[in-house]
Amino acid sequence: MADDELAWLPATTLAQRVRSGDLRVRDIAEQCLERVARLNPTLNALVHHDPEQVRTDAARLDAAIARGEDPGPLAGVPYSLKESTAAAGLPHTGGMKAAEGHVTAADAVVTRRLAAAGGLFLGKTNLPENGYKGVTDNHLYGATRNPWNPDWSPGGSTGGGAAGVAAGLTALADGSDGAGSIRIPAAMSGVVGFKPSTGRIPQELLPTGFATFLSHGVLARSVADAALMASVESGPDAVDPLSLPAGDLDWLAAVDLGDGTPDLTGWRIAWSPDLGFAHPTDPEVLALCKDAVRRFADLGATVVDATPAWSGVEEAMWSAVWLPAYAGDADYYDWDALEGQVDPELKEIAFAGARQTGAEIAAGEIARTAIYRAFRAFMEDHDVLVSPTVRVAGIPVGMYGPPHLDGLPLRQRMLGWLNTYPFNMTDTPAASIPVGLTSAGLPVGIQIAGGQPRRRPRPPCRRRA
Numbered sequence: 001m002a003d004d005e006l007a008w009l010p011a012t013t014l015a016q017r018v019r020s021g022d023l024r025v026r027d028i029a030e031q032c033l034e035r036v037a038r039l040n041p042t043l044n045a046l047v048h049h050d051p052e053q054v055r056t057d058a059a060r061l062d063a064a065i066a067r068g069e070d071p072g073p074l075a076g077v078p079y080s081l082k083e084s085t086a087a088a089g090l091p092h093t094g095g096m097k098a099a100e101g102h103v104t105a106a107d108a109v110v111t112r113r114l115a116a117a118g119g120l121f122l123g124k125t126n127l128p129e130n131g132y133k134g135v136t137d138n139h140l141y142g143a144t145r146n147p148w149n150p151d152w153s154p155g156g157s158t159g160g161g162a163a164g165v166a167a168g169l170t171a172l173a174d175g176s177d178g179a180g181s182i183r184i185p186a187a188m189s190g191v192v193g194f195k196p197s198t199g200r201i202p203q204e205l206l207p208t209g210f211a212t213f214l215s216h217g218v219l220a221r222s223v224a225d226a227a228l229m230a231s232v233e234s235g236p237d238a239v240d241p242l243s244l245p246a247g248d249l250d251w252l253a254a255v256d257l258g259d260g261t262p263d264l265t266g267w268r269i270a271w272s273p274d275l276g277f278a279h280p281t282d283p284e285v286l287a288l289c290k291d292a293v294r295r296f297a298d299l300g301a302t303v304v305d306a307t308p309a310w311s312g313v314e315e316a317m318w319s320a321v322w323l324p325a326y327a328g329d330a331d332y333y334d335w336d337a338l339e340g341q342v343d344p345e346l347k348e349i350a351f352a353g354a355r356q357t358g359a360e361i362a363a364g365e366i367a368r369t370a371i372y373r374a375f376r377a378f379m380e381d382h383d384v385l386v387s388p389t390v391r392v393a394g395i396p397v398g399m400y401g402p403p404h405l406d407g408l409p410l411r412q413r414m415l416g417w418l419n420t421y422p423f424n425m426t427d428t429p430a431a432s433i434p435v436g437l438t439s440a441g442l443p444v445g446i447q448i449a450g451g452q453p454r455r456r457p458r459p460p461c462r463r464r465a
Contacts (some may be wrong), residue, residue: 006031007168011225014171015075015118021065025076025120029058032078032122036169042150045163047083047141048091049123057120072118073232079114079172080164083124083141084131084205085216087111094130095138097341098333109202109237110174110216117232122170125160131176132326132346133414134184135395136160139341143397146189148441152394155185158219162189165219166443172229173219176205179322180390180420182217183432187389187445190434193219194226197452198427201233202240207328209241213321213424223433227251259463265300266459269293270382272307274391277314279416280404281391284438289388289446292435296386308378308385310371310422317421318411319356320364327353345400348410372426379451383459389432389445391417423449 006028009017017023033051040046061071081087084094086108093099107115115121126136126144136159137143146154147167154163161173162185175182177195186193194217201216216233220226231251236243271293273286297303329350335342379385392402405413415421423430432445 004168007035008221009171010222011074011077011171011220011228014077015073015228018061018065018071018076023076025058025061025065026055028076028078029054029120032120032169035167036122039147039167039169042145043147043163043167043169044142044144045125045160045167045169046080046123047126047160054120054122061118061120072116073228074114074117074119076118076120077172077228078120078122078170079174079229080122080125080161080170081111081114081174082158082161082176083127084176085111085124085174086204087124090124093140095127095140096129097139098338100140108204109239110233113232114174119172119232122164125158125164125173127157127160129343129346130326130329131157131178131181132349133157133343134180134390134401134418135399136185137397139343145397146394146442148190148437148443149394151396152442153188153397153399155188155390155395157181157185158193159185159189161219162186162191162193165189165191165221171220172225174233175217175219176203176214177217177424178214178325179317179415179424180418182219183389183420183430183445183447184418186219186432187434187447188394188443190437190443190445191219191221192223192226192431192433193217193445194230194431195423195429196230196234197244197429199240199242199244200429201230202235202237202243204239206325209239211325212242212427213325224252224255226431227255261464262299263462263464264296264459267296267301267383267461268381269296269301269303270306270378270385271303272305272385272387274307275313275387275419275422276307276310277419279391279412281388282393285388285391285393285444288436288438288444292446293386304382306378306382308375310374312367313371313422313425314411314415316364316367316371317415317425318364319360320368321421321425322414323349323353323356324361325353326350327356330354345410345414368425371422375422375426375428376452385449387419387447387449389419389447391419393438393440393444394442419447428452
């Protein structure tokens, strides 16, 4: 099989063929190493990559299979970790120049689970400084570029992971999402990105274990591949006080619906082109998403134009989530010594967070609660809420955000082009799915958001014969 063909095999197919003995892990490893050597110098998706360790791990997996052992559900599937996900002995800087050379002594829960599932670890991927913005560049590793066009950003903050999956460097990528950091790069890189409910995948990304806006998640080239990775990463762990019981959730069964066309009869799909926000959406993005929404109706669903009755969503995200999340950075770093080595916008956020009063944070939390309740009531009458994932077709490398937001306050520059962050405030699942390319050849994604369990049972999704 040609190397390029092997690179695009689904993770589910790779794992099945490795388990059957039809494909050796060392062959997958060599294909990955060749593509990384050829493509990563341009893309800068992987910022830590050890070819000899990849070969050693591949040989170990092949030897286990030769002994008749089950390698696990990932069985030689290549994957990456976000640089901010702890892996013993590997870089763990958050893209901060001030943390250059820092490594961790222990693995994160997801790191251990992916390795135990038999996956083939390819390396760690790039992110913006402390994951604070929606494009991927920093003063330590530099900028990551979009495989569709290297003049454009792949998005962020899991931009390195999205670019690696989109370029066929890896089949799967670990990510984390506090305001859209999985879904933004998924949309801008043309891959699937999934943020589960808070606690579904244990996380230890922050010093506090009680952050309800941040979650690990997955990037893949298909929904089935995303389900495979999520099935490995999910489940409770004592390290995360918010982690959820596994219950009877079967990720793979949810996408393995047999042959035939999906039947969404009985489903009620809410379509909102802007989620009620004032900022504009690129006409090409909107047109591609509208065309995708029509497919729901073709499959039997009832599609209605509807938006939750929420207000002040951007302001609540800023005051209740984003500023408090970065307030600790104000005293953690010597900002004067970091002049020219860190984004000034990150410093602005940190000090704005440190200046917040308790009353201001409490008011933001009250507003966040009202937003959650409005969404909860809305989802009693709808099965999913669909919108464009982001409002722009792309952002050139080196730019902070969309040019039309230049000159506005930092809050609008950061959040004014995103439709992702409301579902970090509601702690509910959301995914970005590719729906096409613009006339300039840039990917566009549609966001599908779900709600909490509710009184009205969701109709089953079946297949038409």
